[in-house]
Amino acid sequence: MPRSSSVRIVTELASRGYNAEREAVTLIAGANDPERAIERVIESVPDDALTLSAEHVRRSIDTNDATTATHNPSVSGGNHDMQSETEPTAPVETKGSGDADGGATGRSERSVDPELRSLAIAGDITGRSTGTGEYADFVRTFRDRYERLSKLLRSRINHRPTEAVEAMAGGSDAAIVGMISDIRSTANGHWLVELEDTTGTFPCLIMKDRDLASVVDELLLDEVIAVEGTLAGDGGILFVDDLHFPDVPRTYTPSTADRHVRAALISDVHVGSQEFAADAWSAFADWLHTEEASAVEYLLVAGDMVEGVGVYPNQDEELDIVDIYEQYEQFAEYLKEVPGDMEILLIPGNHDAVRLAEPQPGFDDDLREIMDVHDARISGNPSTVTIEGVSILMYHGVSLDEVIAELPEEKASYDEPHKPMYQLLKKRHVAPQYGGHTRIAPEERDYLVMEEVPDIFHTGHVHKLGYGKYHNVLALNSGCWQEQTSFQQSVNIDPDVGYAPIVDLDTLDLTIQKFY
Known part of the structure; x- marks a missing residue:
């Protein structure tokens, strides 16, 4: 068996009922024969062990059979133009570092003191919905x-x-x-x-x-x-x-973190679709284990974890997994590929198994239990997440369809999704128009108002990559992890697949990692 990535090792161990410490996986990956190493570890591990430790591995395999994994980056540079009134430096686009088959070969742990981390959530409708639909x-x-x-x-x-x-x-x-x-x-x-x-x-x-x-x-x-x-x-x-307009003041100065720390902002994973880009996802997860990504301590997913069921006509013909719970179970397996020492936050989107009307509450207890991986946090859509002093407004983005439909192309289009995001910032509301494409649930409080200006505005939904600065607010639509479906082709959606925007929270600089 060729040298395995940690993802394949973790998947194999999970299929046999075991979790594994990071160092244990690294030791197995560094063995001359990882497949044999797995067998020897499982044969010797105590019957009551649920998690394989590094010590279990050391006792089971000859240390002479193990070699240190090395990081062999293969990086290509490139640039997208960032649209901005202040003309900031455009983010760097790079290919994710890894070996030929997309697996990461350099391993890195985030050894930062957990006390330095902070993640607070505001504006979450979950458990607070009071609307009955009455006038x-x-x-x-x-x-x-x-x-x-x-x-x-x-x-x-x-x-x-x-x-x-x-x-x-x-x-x-x-x-x-x-x-x-x-x-x-x-x-x-x-x-x-x-x-x-x-x-x-x-x-x-x-x-x-x-x-x-x-x-x-x-x-x-x-x-x-x-x-x-x-x-x-x-x-x-x-x-x-x-x-x-209510607008963002032109003099707005965003907050930044007090240390060098980074966040990966992604959306629209769509596990369960026949077009889910599994290889790109695994390459991304592998990259997160590398030294290059060691400062990426937060992962924020802005909705559509799964493809869902019955979302659009004849969707069943494009499903790889037809049961909604099995879709979430498979998503959880893919989430396990991400380093376990990252802080993870998930919000729902219109393909997820929650109500369509916004604000959307976080997932119910059954789905939360399925997605209980790496202590991932779950919040509603939208939510404002403050990470080490930096406020990030996470909104899946269904109202972008409406803004794009209503406004002229030069002010809002699918090819430049940050521009309709600018309009929402100007209006200080993520879904201002009622009675159209976007369903709005009546609540005692309008959870869709942007009362406070965010430092970062993060959306998904339209499957296009776009970013820019609006009055110093970083607006980012993060693309998707799903190749073009027949339905998307019929409505002229050409998705941007396998991009992972990485934000330096101490500077708000943006780097685009590409894994597709």
Whole structure:
């Protein structure tokens, strides 16, 4: 048997009912005949042992049969252009280091003091859902959205409630903070935008010859904006002179970690699909064991762990595993390939076995038990994860479909998924429009509002790699681990497969590792 990667050894041991310490796996991998080494270890291990230790291996195989594994990197450089208003340095793209068959040959342990690590989760709907689907629940959700986003806008303008504006004399200057209830064009090519607050609605006219007319095509129903202008002579309409989004301040300064530590941000694994890129995943997992990746201490997965069942028409024809629980069991096996000393966080996506309406709670107890690998943390979608002082807003990204459909291509497209992410940052809401493609669950609180500015905004869903800086916030869509399916081909989705974006949390620099 040729020299085995640790992944194959771990898989073989797991099939025989054993876990193994990292050093034990390394010793077996370094043996001249790893297959024979496995047999000798299993033959000699005590009957009550569930985990093979390094000492078990040393007692079972002749140390002369073992050689030290070496790291033989094969790295090719490359660059993607990072879209940014501040024009930062583009991230480096490299191939994952490893041997010819994708297995890592250099082993590394993260010997950092666990006390230095910190991972806190906020905004998790799991266990907090109160919605019953009643009309009153929706009213509470949208009222909460309005109140929280309007606070971000009121300090910029001399805001008046719509009922107060109605009582003002014609020709007066006025300003309104409201939720967009309607957008329509007039016969003369101008735009009439109706804004609603808690006291009523008011029509606002944006003239086609004004500079701000260029942002009208960015407006979505149900988002919260502020306008300033002058009332018509009869006071019945506001002629808009300026328009404000809640937005990220241009002066925003992101937080960074106090030490050199890195996080891998991935999404859309899709285990269970016939097109799951198993070799690319294993190459990624192998790379995480190498010295090159020793500073990668966190792994964040932004949804779609599995392919799911019944997500799109005729999906069953493209499934490798047809049972949803078996899909998660297989995902857990692949997760075992990742180093056990990493901090792992998983959130669901639209292919996962949770409710489709957002915010999505984390997985139920049965699925959590299946995915209980390396003490992985599970949270809802979306969630804000603060890692050593760096806040990362994780959102699977279903609303990107809606933004891309509604906005012009130069402002939002599948080929540049970071651009619709910029729009969500500008609107300070991950799914502003109700009643379209994105299902929104009514809750007492709108969990989809970006009340605090994240340092990193991480999404998936569209299976395209895209990244850039928006007002110093790193926006990243991390691609996928699933090759093109027949369904994707029918809707012109050409996926970016096997990319692992790696963020240096002390600098927020981005490196793209490629494993496909």
